[in-house]
Every structure is written in C-alpha cells, then in structure tokens.
Amino acid sequence: MIDNTPQKIKAYLAGANLSDPNFDYYMSELANLTAAANMEVVGQSRQNLEHTIAGTYLGLGKINEIKDMAHGLGAKVLILNDELTPVQIRNLEKMTKLRVIDRTELILEIFSSRARTKQAKLQVQLARLEYELPRLHPSENELDQQRGGGFTNRGAGESKLELNRRTIGKQISLIKKELKTIAGQEEIKAKRRNQNHIPKVALVGYTNAGKSTTMNGLLKEFSADDASKDVLVRDMLFATLDTSVRRIELDNNFGFILSDTVGFISKLPHNLIESFKATLQEVKDADLLINVVDSSDPNMMQMIRTTQNVLAEIGIKNTPMVTAYNKADKAQRNYPQFEGSNILYSAVDPKSIKMLADLITKQVFASYQEIKMLLPLSAGKELAKLHDSAQIIKEDYQSDGVHITARLAPEKQMQFQDYLV
Ligand SMILES: Nc1nc2c(ncn2[C@@H]2O[C@H](COP(=O)(O)OP(=O)(O)OP(=O)(O)O)[C@@H](O)[C@H]2O)c(=O)[nH]1
Ligand SMILES: [Mg+2]
Known part of the structure; x- marks a missing residue:
C-alpha cells in the first residue's frame, strides 16, 4: 500500500537556559508549538548561559554541535526558544545551514x-x-x-x-x-448588549484548557434561544482566535453575557497581544473571569501563572475570578465539587455545568440586593436609568406610579434611595 500522508518537516529545538526555573516547561511548550505548526520534533539541545550571546544567541561550540546533530537527524529547521534579533537569526542560518525560526515566528505561524x-x-x-x-x-x-x-x-x-x-x-x-x-462595529454591538446592564462573564485561560467546551456546555443547559450556536472545539493549540459572545439565561430571571476567546501561552509575542486587543476587549469589560485550567495537565500551575501574566499584560488586575479546574474526568478526581471561588469539574458533564452556573451566579450577583421601589409616573428619566443599571424582576404600572422589584449593585442603590418602599 502506498502511504500518501505528506512527510512532516523535521525540526530541531534549542534554547538558552539563563537559570530560569521554568526553562524545562518553556521547552516543552516549544515542542507543543512545533507540533501545532505541523512539524516533527527530532531532537533538542540546551545551553546554560548567564546571558544570551549578542550575535548568535548561543555559543559557537554549541551551535556547531547543534548543526551536526540536526543534520544527522534529517532536520531542516532549527527552532529557538526565545525571540531572536534579526542578526542572530541570520548568523544562525549561515552557521547551521538550517532554516531558523524563533519562538515568536512559530507562534505567528500557528x-x-x-x-x-x-x-x-x-x-x-x-x-x-x-x-x-x-x-x-x-x-x-x-x-x-x-x-x-x-x-x-x-x-x-x-x-x-x-x-x-x-x-x-x-x-x-x-x-x-x-x-x-x-x-467600531463590535463596540456598537457591545453597547447594545450593555444596555440592560446584564453582567458580563468571560472565559479565559491557557490554550486547549477547555474554554470553548465549557461555553458549549453552558449553552446546552441554559441557552437563551435556540439560535445560539455552538463554538468550535478542537484538541489543538489556538483552536479559538476570535471572541464569541452568547447570552446565558438561568432560572429566576438571572442572565449573563458569556464570552469565549483566544487562549494564552507563555511569552506570547507582544505584537500579537497588541493586535488582539480588540478581540480581548470582552475580557477587559468583564465583571467576572472564569479562568479555565486543565487539571489533568502536570504543568497546571505554570499554566495558571501564564494566564495571570497575560492578563496583567493586557491591564487586567482586579476583576473577580473563578478558577475552574476542568477535565476532572481525565485527572480521575471526584467531581463536581467547589470551594470558595474554585471549582473542580468536567466541561462535558451536565451536573458539573450546573454547579459552575451556580457558582457564577453566586459570584456575579453576590453583592446585588433585591429592592422594592415606587417611582412616580413623572420620573421617566429615573425609570430609564433604572432599566439601564438594574435587573428588573417585576414592573407594575398603577395609578400611584410604577411598582418595581429589581436587583441592583450596591453602588447603584444610592441613586434610587428616594424611591425605596
Ligand atoms: N476529557 C475531557 N476532555 C475535555 C474536557 N473539556 C475539554 N476537553 C477537550 O479538550 C480539548 C480542547 O478543548 P477546547 O474547548 O477546544 O479548549 P479551548 O480552551 O477552547 O482551547 P483553544 O481555543 O484552542 O485555546 C478538546 O479536545 C476537548 O474535547 C473535559 O472536561 N474532559
Ligand atoms: Mg477555544
């Protein structure tokens, strides 16, 4: 039988270890990125250095060693663990006779x-x-x-x-x-969504952690309308590059806007984060973040740290967060269970999804209080304001005015103090 599958390009990996405790982890990420770019890792080298070499990134002896090893293994490409200077790339290409790709170019390629x-x-x-x-x-x-x-x-x-x-x-x-x-168009859409002041919840986290699967799980259980479409789920890095926004409708008149977006990885190129600012806007606007973590991955802690770093880089510091330890089925742990703002769950398990929804409700509406008001019919402006900033539970027009039961964030309550009953 003839094997028609195209041969993958063979790649050799190398990195300078500047006594970084996360170095091994970064190298394993680099191997995953290489596979995600459809290349085969045939070997790797590392060099302990105090600082990288200005003109060549690695030392000359090491480069020669890499050249021999890589050619011996049939590699056509050399992939480096950091972003290199143009000069370093050119020199390395000349010296190794391999196509040289740095970490940034690799991520851009994917x-x-x-x-x-x-x-x-x-x-x-x-x-x-x-x-x-x-x-x-x-x-x-x-x-x-x-x-x-x-x-x-x-x-x-x-x-x-x-x-x-x-x-x-x-x-x-x-x-x-x-x-x-x-x-601009997205902003108009976002404004429209914001009109009713429905809380915004954003799924964030390391790539392939299960954010999109979690979104689909919530959609399946609590979709506001049948038209809400599933989002793409794939077992690969960076399956999602866009932001999808859906409305989730829970019981008791509670609802929130849920968004699913691009996943993170260490050392995300700065240019990429810059150009994905619009995509990440929903994350910036969110009232609550769900940090989805793959609890079956041995590098879980580094992945959590990576997410924290990227969030800090896009300027997010104080948004409340639920840490959602996903894939508990794969990790063979007892699930679902939650404690404080942490949940251990599986995004493909309906019981888990219900518990996650409960936790989100608790967090988002924790500070909201139900209040009863009577607004005179002449208070049209205030009524409009209330509609903008509260969850209206009951609204009853009577001869003495509008009787309203609503849920309001505490900082909003002051504005309507005069109308409390
Ligand atoms: N066993 C198991 N697999 C899961 C679970 N949740 C997600 N997966 C799988 O993990 C892979 C990645 O899931 P996605 O939902 O696409 O992950 P993501 O976080 O959206 O990933 P990117 O969009 O690529 O950043 C898919 O193969 C899912 O089927 C889970 O609870 N258990
Ligand atoms: Mg996704």
Whole structure:
C-alpha cells in the first residue's frame, strides 16, 4: 500500500537556559508549538548561559554541535526558544545551514494557519508585518543578492529596502484602519448588549484548557434561544482566535453575557497581544473571569501563572475570578465539587455545568440586593436609568406610579434611595 500522508518537516529545538526555573516547561511548550505548526520534533539541545550571546544567541561550540546533530537527524529547521534579533537569526542560518525560526515566528505561524474570520486574519497579519519590519535586510532580497557586492549596487539594495519598508509601513496603516472599523462595529454591538446592564462573564485561560467546551456546555443547559450556536472545539493549540459572545439565561430571571476567546501561552509575542486587543476587549469589560485550567495537565500551575501574566499584560488586575479546574474526568478526581471561588469539574458533564452556573451566579450577583421601589409616573428619566443599571424582576404600572422589584449593585442603590418602599 502506498502511504500518501505528506512527510512532516523535521525540526530541531534549542534554547538558552539563563537559570530560569521554568526553562524545562518553556521547552516543552516549544515542542507543543512545533507540533501545532505541523512539524516533527527530532531532537533538542540546551545551553546554560548567564546571558544570551549578542550575535548568535548561543555559543559557537554549541551551535556547531547543534548543526551536526540536526543534520544527522534529517532536520531542516532549527527552532529557538526565545525571540531572536534579526542578526542572530541570520548568523544562525549561515552557521547551521538550517532554516531558523524563533519562538515568536512559530507562534505567528500557528495563528496565521488558524485565523478564519476577517478580524482574526487582519490581526495576525498586522502582528506579522510588525515582526517583519525590523527584520527586512537587503541581503535577503534575491534580486539584490544577484547583483553582487560593490558600492553602487549596495546603494540600489538599500533603496529597494527602503521601498519594501515603505510598502510594509503602508500595509500596516491600512490594516490598522480596517481593524478600527471592525472594532467600531463590535463596540456598537457591545453597547447594545450593555444596555440592560446584564453582567458580563468571560472565559479565559491557557490554550486547549477547555474554554470553548465549557461555553458549549453552558449553552446546552441554559441557552437563551435556540439560535445560539455552538463554538468550535478542537484538541489543538489556538483552536479559538476570535471572541464569541452568547447570552446565558438561568432560572429566576438571572442572565449573563458569556464570552469565549483566544487562549494564552507563555511569552506570547507582544505584537500579537497588541493586535488582539480588540478581540480581548470582552475580557477587559468583564465583571467576572472564569479562568479555565486543565487539571489533568502536570504543568497546571505554570499554566495558571501564564494566564495571570497575560492578563496583567493586557491591564487586567482586579476583576473577580473563578478558577475552574476542568477535565476532572481525565485527572480521575471526584467531581463536581467547589470551594470558595474554585471549582473542580468536567466541561462535558451536565451536573458539573450546573454547579459552575451556580457558582457564577453566586459570584456575579453576590453583592446585588433585591429592592422594592415606587417611582412616580413623572420620573421617566429615573425609570430609564433604572432599566439601564438594574435587573428588573417585576414592573407594575398603577395609578400611584410604577411598582418595581429589581436587583441592583450596591453602588447603584444610592441613586434610587428616594424611591425605596
Ligand atoms: N476529557 C475531557 N476532555 C475535555 C474536557 N473539556 C475539554 N476537553 C477537550 O479538550 C480539548 C480542547 O478543548 P477546547 O474547548 O477546544 O479548549 P479551548 O480552551 O477552547 O482551547 P483553544 O481555543 O484552542 O485555546 C478538546 O479536545 C476537548 O474535547 C473535559 O472536561 N474532559
Ligand atoms: Mg477555544
């Protein structure tokens, strides 16, 4: 029988260990990223260093050793565990005769291959161009190379480079403009959702932890309408690159807006986080975060830390958080159970999903109080304000005014003190 499956490109991994206690973990992430980019890891090397080498990232002896090993194993690509300078990449390519990819380019590559919607595609493209801009070099341009060295030719190479820079610069500003338009449309949608002041809950966490599965679980049990579509679930890194927003309707008139978004990984390229700001807006606006963690993964603690770091980087500090330890079935633990703001559960188990919903309700509405009010019919403005900021449970128009039962956040209650009954 003929095996038609295309041979995967073989990759060799290397990293400089600057006495970082998380180094092993970062290297294992790098291997996962390599697999996610559809390449096969054939071997890896590490070098303990006080600091990386300015021109070559690793030491010369180590590089030679890597070159021999990698070629011996049939590797075509060398993948490094950090973001390298353009000079380091060029030198390493020259010395090893391998295609050199740094961690940033690898992550950008995976994001590129996963992007489906226009917004995600543009965001990845933007991050890519910004990564490439400082890396443009005349010697990488084939035409310039063919012209050979020499003074005049070098000048020609440089103007060509200038041209490339300008073209990329223009592309960048065009994409930014387009993204702004899309972000504007999203903002209008978000404002509309905010009108009733329904609490916003956002699923966050390490990639592949089960955020989308959790969203689907909640949708299945508590979907507000049948039109709410499931989100994509896949056993792979960065299956989700967009933000999906759905409405969850619980019993007793409680509801919240739930969003599912892109997952995190260590050392996410800064450009990428920058360009995904619009996608992460729902996370920034959330009243409560559900940090989904894969409890069956031995690196669970590092994954939690990674999520905390990325959240800090996008400027989120004080949003209340539930830590949701998922995949308890795989971890072979007793589930579901919760304690404080932690829950151990399985996103594919209905009983777990109900417990998670209870916990969310508790957290989100913990500070809300039910109050009864009587507003005169002339208080139209206040009535509108109340509708904007409270959950209206009962509203009854009578001759003496509007009798209302509502749930309000404590900081809002002051505004309606005069109408309490
Ligand atoms: N055994 C088990 N598998 C789960 C559970 N929850 C999710 N999975 C699996 O884990 C994989 C990843 O799930 P997703 O929901 O796509 O994860 P995600 O966090 O949205 O991942 P990204 O969008 O890629 O960042 C899928 O293969 C799911 O079927 C669970 O409770 N138990
Ligand atoms: Mg997902």
